[in-house]
């Protein structure tokens with residue numbers, strides 16, 4: 003079957019195309035070159051006056067894993083506000099803050115997204131993450147496996163094992179958990195909380211191991227680089243949410259010595275201590291540091307006002323923040339000498355000074371970082387806001403007068419503490435396409451997604467040009483997934499199953515000797531039962547695994 | 557004859573995965589690390605191999621079609637039991653969504669004691685490996701732990717090596733409420749657990765007093781439920797002095813009304829202890845697929861496994877969606893009973909059309925309209941099941957080739973037949 007998309011205005015930053023009229027051909031799920039004259043076109047879509055981009059990719063969204071399911075179970079009252087009925091082609095479920103898996107897939111697709119990556123896959127909970135993502139239709143998915151508070155790594159660091167040994171362990175874990183990247187959350191802090199430490203600064207020692215967060219970051223960032231994993235170490239830094247934490251963040255950037263690092267939901271790590279409320283924006287300093295250090299990428303973790311739920315591996319910080327829970331109920335867990343989690347419902351209020359300034363800090367960050375290839379559009383779903391608020395966020399970035407109208411409604415003291423009103427920048431469609439498509443694919447290392455040149459999978463979103471960018475981005479005309487039309491006029495009309503993206507770095511098999519002994523002595527399952535096999539993802543006939551190449555090492 | 561090692565068990569809930577099982581054709585024998593719960597569950601023979609309609613043997617296809625006919629024009633079918641693996645639950649929820657059924661896990665009323673506390677105020681919990689390596693004080697509330705999970709102490713308390721406890725034999729064990737039925741809680745150096753018993757009905761008051769003592773509230777009483785307040789004060793002091801205490805209970809063992817309030821009192825006490833030290837809850841459950849049911853229903857619908865689809869979208873109600881109540885009141889007009897683990901777990905008897913997707917060997921007082929014997933996850937087919945601590949999903953192995961369909965096979969066949977009938 004040959005499909006032709008005719009005459010759309012194409013934004014394909016991966017190929018350097020910025021708003022050019024161009025036809026696109028699809029065959030067998032992939033984008034192909036213009037066929038020979040005698041090849042019949044089976045189906046043609048007239049896209050004159052439409053905007054064409056590849057399917058959007060959310061590089062950091064909590065869509066699979068235990069803490070999300072705790073968040074769901076915790077909030078029946080939130081689900082009741084947003085019941086989703088089944089249709090001819092879709093399953094029932096619920097929406098709002100932490101939607102059910104099926105609804106997650108539908109709503110992402112209905113906004114033109116075709117892939118989402120779960121950033122906090124605990125090795126011991128990776129099975130659950132993949133099973134949940136296995137029930138998310140349409141989207142491709144993948145996960146970053148969490149290390150850094152696991153006792154095995156900390157024991158290695160205390161025992162002064164060499165970098166090679168750490169690399170083998172990291173590679174083994176990536177394979178065992180079927181991940182595409184590595185994340186560290188409050189490096190060593192989740193572990194320190196188990197020893198009753200309540201905070202852990204960058205150079206503060208874990209009371210049992212004597213290891214500091216800086217050491218953990220350095221070791222893991224090096225491992226990821228040396229293994230050739232495309233996605234840089236994904237870092238949820240120390241001191242999340244603590245006023246003054248911008249110093250920690252700047253120190254993290256300066257101190258990593260040029261190693262690739264992705265700093266996630268940086269908004270939550272960009273706070274100063276100025277002003278009457280001892281809470282101020284550090285966005286300008288953070289953006290300046292990001293602009294200067296080309297080894298750094300960030301995503302924002304924008305907050306938007308309203309009810310949501312925060313779900314994080316950082317149980318140390320979540321415990322500290324539990325008094326802000328709204329409604330007042332919350333969960334923390336210590337998990338399997340591996341990591342932890344904390345779930346705290348949260349209501350961001352525009353008339354609350356801190357929340358209002360958080361909103362402004364996120365937007366300042368977006369607007370002050372120059373290079374759209376190194377900054378990504380996230381709300382850290384659902385932590386800053388549910389992913390369904392992306393079209394609104396895009397409008398805030400693309401429409402200065404709308405942004406300033408919104409700014410005028412927030413807490414007056416917060417308005418005085420932000421430079422947002424003086425920033426003129428408006429994101430272009432091309433920049434949005436970089437942040438949400440080409441840049442994201444490049445950052446994760448997806449070699450045939452996020453672009454529209456021949457050879458790419460045909461994940462394609464078509465919008466109707468509209469000055470109201472929120473309206474434009476919330477309701478695409480068409481979404482194609484692997485060449486199949488799945489959304490028309492913003493509604494799912496057909497479903498299918500995406501693939502699971504992974505990398506498979508090499509390791510010395512002898513790494514299992516030490517691990518087996520550790521598992522037998524200290525853990526609660528056998529090493530052989532811990533590792534996830536390919537067939538666990540593929541055996542039901544819906545899932546598939548796509549392994550991406552590693553970077554060639556210099 | 558072969559021997560398979562490192563076999564995980566879906567039966568005991570604590571994720572035992574060190575069993576050795578000898579396979580001789582269809583016969584299984586647990587040769588290492590069995591227990592009173594797991595060994596008989598693995599070794600049970602296959603008797604039924606073919607589906608039956610009205611007592612007569614038929615093909616799976618015929619049985620599925622018949623089941624679809626029975627479900628087609630129902631107003632409120634109920635899917636009970638809900639004891640199977642992850643793929644079985646996926647198929648079960650798909651069928652429920654299509655048929656507008658009520659889904660109710662058979663152990664939900666027990667799990668509800670935990671879920672209501674969770675949904676009202678939350679908790680701070682831990683998992684088994686943390687217990688194994690960090691716990692220095694175990695407080696067992698209202699539960700005969702070793703009867704529930706025979707190998708709990710051996711695996712997680714008296715383990716020879718722990719990363720952060722110098723000598724595990726020095727761990728403190730305290731029973732509050734029920735006394736242990738055996739000696740598994742006695743330490744390897746012969747120290748018996750401290751036991752303070754009271755009647756079930758008095759446990760809420762005892763726990764309330766303990767929480768007050770932890771908070772340092774003044775009390776007038778000298779004793780509560782037959783337990784001296786001074787004894788409880790000692791427990792409160794031990795909890796505060798411990799570095800990583802663990803409070804455990806089995807929701808199903810708290811056999812008194814509104815036990816969720818006791819779970820909540822415990823959970824709030826644990827939170828209060830965490831202002832100065834570390835303490836965690838460890839709710840026990842997860843046998844024969846109840847955590848699996850709640851997990852899969854959780855991600856598929858947003859709610860735990862007592863949820864109805866009768867209005868086209870999921871609606872959760874921990875009381876009104878009780879399958880037994882719906883059957884007793886006559887509101888339910890068909891029953892699908894799913895239990896792949898336990899041949900003794902038969903459906904409630906009623907006059908309404910009944911379809912059983914059950915473990916081979918079920919003996920019925922009244923033959924159901926349709927019976928599809930299915931394989932047991934972890935024996936006849938691979939699969940996934942959740943452990944009691946709700947974080948770890950274990951990978952179940954296929955041990956033999958019985959030819960029995962999985963729960964998912966059977967339920968998918970019914971759903972397909974129903975779809976064909978309604979388009």
Ligand SMILES: [Zn+2]
Pocket residue numbers: 062064121266267382383385
């Ligand atoms: Zn996140």
